[in-house]
Amino acid sequence: MELTWENLENAVRACHGCDLCAERRNAVPGEGNRKAAVLFVGEGPGRQEDEQGRPFVGPAGQLLDRMLSSIGLNREQVFIANVVKCRPPGNREPTQEEAAACLPYLRAQFVLLRPKIIVCLGRTAAMHIVRPDIRITRERGRWVEKKGVYILPTYHPSALLRDETGQKKREAWQDLKSLREKMRELGLYEEP
Ligand code: URA
Ligand code: SF4
Numbered sequence: 001m002e003l004t005w006e007n008l009e010n011a012v013r014a015c016h017g018c019d020l021c022a023e024r025r026n027a028v029p030g031e032g033n034r035k036a037a038v039l040f041v042g043e044g045p046g047r048q049e050d051e052q053g054r055p056f057v058g059p060a061g062q063l064l065d066r067m068l069s070s071i072g073l074n075r076e077q078v079f080i081a082n083v084v085k086c087r088p089p090g091n092r093e094p095t096q097e098e099a100a101a102c103l104p105y106l107r108a109q110f111v112l113l114r115p116k117i118i119v120c121l122g123r124t125a126a127m128h129i130v131r132p133d134i135r136i137t138r139e140r141g142r143w144v145e146k147k148g149v150y151i152l153p154t155y156h157p158s159a160l161l162r163d164e165t166g167q168k169k170r171e172a173w174q175d176l177k178s179l180r181e182k183m184r185e186l187g188l189y190e191e192p
Helices: 003-015 047-052 059-070 095-112 123-129 157-159 167-185
Strands: 038-042 079-082 117-121 144-146 149-154
Touching: 003 095, 003 117, 038 095, 038 123, 059 157, 059 167, 079 095, 095 123, 117 123, 123 149, 149 167, 157 167
Parallel strands: 038 079, 038 117, 117 149
Antiparallel strands: 144 149
């Protein structure tokens, strides 16, 4: 089958590639600007994402929107996807098996989008995109370049919601500024 956004979305919505299909209400393929230079990757849908079939629409998503707007971006300018497209029960981490079954969809999204920058939101995204043993607390904010694509590991917004000392929020703000800087460097940033 030809690789198009529509075919990919339909395949995800009908997928029975792993056990997560059993309890999902809606698969969440991802959404955003199909010409975006920046791809954000989370872990997997939560409750509200599962109900709506859309990525990052719950509390973590509201924080993500605020994070984007803090550097003059909005979700219509970027693309937002997840490692797994169906909700892991109770929001547990996806297993290796589930991630392996689902990653071909993320790779297809990467092929369609050809982003210049990938922001890994949290360890799950970073371990599958950067390195399996990545330590997010130690390695967040450090750009990794792979074949001309710049990858930034940072905290997941859910981790920021749980952050009691404010330390992670301060670091996440550094990372957002670093993203804006990289976009400027690459000529991808439109000053708001
Ligand atoms: N958390 C994620 O990792 N992805 C979503 O889409 C929503 C919450
Ligand atoms: Fe298919 Fe991915 Fe959903 Fe598993 S999580 S059923 S591989 S779309």
